[in-house]
Amino acid sequence: MNLCVLTAHVPDTASVIKVGAAGNRIDETGLKWIISPYDEYAMEEALKLKEARGGTVTYITYGPARAEAGLRECLARGGDAAVHVKGGEATFGDALAVARVLAAAVRKTGTFDLILVGVKGVGSDNGLVGAMVAELLDIPHVAGVTKLEVGEGSLTAHREIEGGAEVVTAPLPCCITAQKGLNEPRYPSLKGIMAAKKIPIQALSVADLGLDEGTLAGAEAGCRWRALSLPPAKSGGTIIPGEEDPAGAARQLATLLREQAKAI
């Protein structure tokens, strides 16, 4: 079973975000970078499938030079090959452009039974790339998967919806986007970290894929982040001390919610 994991390298979720000089991107100074949290579920599922069924796990990332560290971190947990498509600054945030690059990279890299993606990437917060890559590759997809069984030539997946789950079947090849609950991601072992160092990371340019990043971010862009700003800080709220007289505080709060906030 040949498995492909698409993984984005993103700022740590606890990072303080500042707007960079360009005005439409964040200031990257001093940020710590991690594998996007949902991609860890995608990765873990791929490694478990490989352990159970044999085959290979290939990681693909599209990002600037620093994204290579993310691929190393993936390989440290297991897996066989990694492809780094260099670039991505100009197209950042545009799921269509990112998906076009990734779909082309998948095509160039091999044929896969299953493509595993995170349900949402930190930063862009788009939650679109999985479905888009699947459509561009003309394969089915199941998004927000919390349970997966892969059989011969088909899979059954549970996908989270409001108030329940859909049980979906699809033929392979297929793409799934991983949701929390799918599995418990493993930590890399020392042995894994050492073994990962021996695996070469294949570097590709966007041009190697027959695409032009300037055009993807320009004439053919799906969308562009024109500006980035920080949300307005909340001015001090009304905080009621309630240690001495909890009932009185509760009464005061209920009245404020009704009369001032008009929330009830």
Added chain:
Amino acid sequence: MACILTFVEQRDGKVRKGSLEALSEAKRLATAAGWDVCAVLVGSGIEGEATALGSYGASAVYVVDEERFARYSAEGYAAAVRAAVERCQPEALFLSATALGRDLSGRLAARLLVGCIPDVTALKLADGKLEAVRPVYSGKALATVEPGGAKPVVFTLRPNVFAAEAVGGTARIEKLPAIPADIRAVVREIVATGGGELDVAEADIIVSGGRGLKGPENFALIKALADALGGAVGASRAAVDAGWIDHAHQVGQTGKVVSPSLYVACGISGAIQHLAGMSSSKIIVAINKDPEAPIFKVADYGIVGDLFQVLPALTEEIKKLKS
């Protein structure tokens, strides 16, 4: 005439509120710019729902009513909506950012080879150009996003942010002919979790509990307040990871992103990943015994105190006010 097409989502034959919000926003923008508003409704046995969409501003409703669309599939619905797009050639396509809307928007945008701007919280239409604002970096920043050149760019609108308003009017209803669709990923069944209770993603009022609750049994205090307010029960990841409540209730970065009109956080410290899921709520209330808890920094109202004493008292006060 330039037009905005809104995909109207129905569940069990009932149009969902988020879609009426999206349709209303399309109408507000279009009226100011002199554009037209159309809607597309997909399902089985749903034709009767189309008429009411006229009063929310649609001048035409395209209906795809076929047995194979009784259940949602990204591939099938993408084919159906594409047929409506071809029919009315819109400038933009709006969907509500529900689980279905978010899933469909990606498949559809890639099929049309157009951009998609998801989870939008504000929209502007000036000089014939749409522009959106959306939270990014888990709500720590706001991006102003402009569509690329290929039309129609797809926007998904965050539920509970835009007002749904009936403006009166009637729509021309047009049934679209049978649509060929190759549906490979098929929904076999829908399993309900949580016994049909209100989902946080859809609730207008949410009461959430965290580690401060000390144990699963104390979610009863949260439930009692939620019931009194007519809201849903949410939770922090700490409470979910401890096994006190199902993940479906989790609010935050790896849970649901919500924008209710009232969010009450009880025994929740306000970690950045929790704030990521709820900081765009209209009114935030915090109940925490630690006056330094970061949740108070985003709270509009708060009580510093022991939730085991405050919550039952607050539930009683709400019941009194409501009776």
